[in-house]
Amino acid sequence: MGYIPCGLHFDRLLSFTVAAGGSDGVADTVTETGAHDVEFRSVSKRYGDVVAVANVDLAIPKGAFVALLGPSGCGKTTCLRMIGGFEQPSQGTVSIDGRPMNGVPPYRRPVNMVFQHYALFPHLDVEANVSYGLRQMRPRIDRREVARRTAEALELVRLGGFAGRRIHEMSGGQQQRVALARAIVNRPAVLLLDEPLAALDRKLRTAMQIELQSLQRELGITFLLVTHDQEEALSMSDLVCVMNAGQVIQMAPPQEVYDRPGTLFVADFVGKTNRLPGVVEAGGGVLRLADGRRLSVASPAPGPVTAILRPEAIGIVQGEGGHDGLPGTVTHRIFLGNSVEYAVAADGLGEMLVTVDRGGAHRLVQPGDRVTLRFSPESLLVFST
Numbered sequence: 001m002g003y004i005p006c007g008l009h010f011d012r013l014l015s016f017t018v019a020a021g022g023s024d025g026v027a028d029t030v031t032e033t034g035a036h037d038v039e040f041r042s043v044s045k046r047y048g049d050v051v052a053v054a055n056v057d058l059a060i061p062k063g064a065f066v067a068l069l070g071p072s073g074c075g076k077t078t079c080l081r082m083i084g085g086f087e088q089p090s091q092g093t094v095s096i097d098g099r100p101m102n103g104v105p106p107y108r109r110p111v112n113m114v115f116q117h118y119a120l121f122p123h124l125d126v127e128a129n130v131s132y133g134l135r136q137m138r139p140r141i142d143r144r145e146v147a148r149r150t151a152e153a154l155e156l157v158r159l160g161g162f163a164g165r166r167i168h169e170m171s172g173g174q175q176q177r178v179a180l181a182r183a184i185v186n187r188p189a190v191l192l193l194d195e196p197l198a199a200l201d202r203k204l205r206t207a208m209q210i211e212l213q214s215l216q217r218e219l220g221i222t223f224l225l226v227t228h229d230q231e232e233a234l235s236m237s238d239l240v241c242v243m244n245a246g247q248v249i250q251m252a253p254p255q256e257v258y259d260r261p262g263t264l265f266v267a268d269f270v271g272k273t274n275r276l277p278g279v280v281e282a283g284g285g286v287l288r289l290a291d292g293r294r295l296s297v298a299s300p301a302p303g304p305v306t307a308i309l310r311p312e313a314i315g316i317v318q319g320e321g322g323h324d325g326l327p328g329t330v331t332h333r334i335f336l337g338n339s340v341e342y343a344v345a346a347d348g349l350g351e352m353l354v355t356v357d358r359g360g361a362h363r364l365v366q367p368g369d370r371v372t373l374r375f376s377p378e379s380l381l382v383f384s385t
């Protein structure tokens with residue numbers, strides 16, 4: 001079968017290298033000691049036979065908003081609990097602000113945690129919940145000072161008028177804010193948030209995402225937010241730390257994690273993907289797809305690979321463009337409000353997902369139509385498999 005240039009710039013080599021980033025991405029963020037609020041050195045945590053966290057090195061820069069992202073059970077909460085002091089590592093060292101925390105109890109650490117289920121005191125009112133930590137402090141803090149700081153924390157989460165309310169009289173979103181106020185009232189250096197928005201409905205969640213971001217900027221402290229929601233991680237944080245099976249796979253700014261995922265797992269987890277399995281031919285530079293079609297790519301090593309294409313990197317045109325692009329038949333059209341998602345059965349390659357902005361030529365494309373999928377070679381991400 002001949003070489004099919006797809007009418008695209010296949011002479012331009014892809015700059016993407018296989019599995020770039022990875023643990024290197026983490027190492028890159030390690031600049032100098034003292035510039036980090038939280039540091040993991042070869043940290044593992046085992047529960048009997050279960051390895052919850054496996055040999056993790058991690059450096060959270062001071063004042064950053066970091067999202068810990070990964071599927072359920074990958075060890076996110078365990079990492080947070082080891083920083084908070086609620087769990088001890090089986091191996092390795094957790095340091096906060098350069099100080100190893102081995103054996104330091106939670107209340108002596110400059111961190112606070114917002115738990116997944118808030119853990120508020122239902123029998124106390126909002127003010128008593130928020131001021132609880134301050135009232136436990138020794139030496140004692142003056143009562144007026146406690147009241148002042150409590151009011152300030154409530155103001156920060158926009159619950160100024162709610163001090164006397166009982167917890168059960170508050171909505172889910174308001175309880176969330178109470179938990180936040182309680183966690184920031186003693187001004188920790190690091191705030192740990194364990195899926196704090198998971199229980200809220202979509203609209204409220206979006207609003208709280210924006211508020212959390214501005215709260216973090218206002219306080220200027222480090223936020224470490226655990227989430228299994230990639231959209232939340234990408235939209236809120238300065239750095240995304242992607243975890244899987246107890247390990248950190250990649251840590252990088254959101255855009256980099258999305259555009260240059262370090263592994264196939266990251267590519268799949270942080271966005272929708274189309275997979276094109278194939279083989280890079282000896283000599284490199286040419287990817288032979290399952291159906292024999294050949295595309296030009298830059299890949300360092302010949303051998304089996306999976307190329308990834310994001311749905312929004314693909315253009316869709318009516319009819320068959322000859323050698324120009326991948327031909328196929330539209331099977332589904334899903335209206336998403338500001339965009340349209342198409343499922344296209346690409347000839348010999350299986351179903352491909354294509355997302356296009358609303359409006360424009362694609363309006364004419366209907367299920368059953370023959371179409372051509374176009375993409376630039378730069379948008380092909382190639383991973384050795």
Ligand code: ADP
Pocket residue numbers: 047050051052070071072073074075076077078079
């Ligand atoms: P995530 O927060 O990413 O969903 P966790 O950190 O809660 O994951 O859990 C990681 C792994 O450790 C899971 O397999 C979980 O079942 C296990 N695990 C967590 N806590 C305990 C515990 N106290 N005892 C036994 N196994 C645990």
Ligand code: MG
Pocket residue numbers: 073076077078
């Ligand atoms: Mg968890």
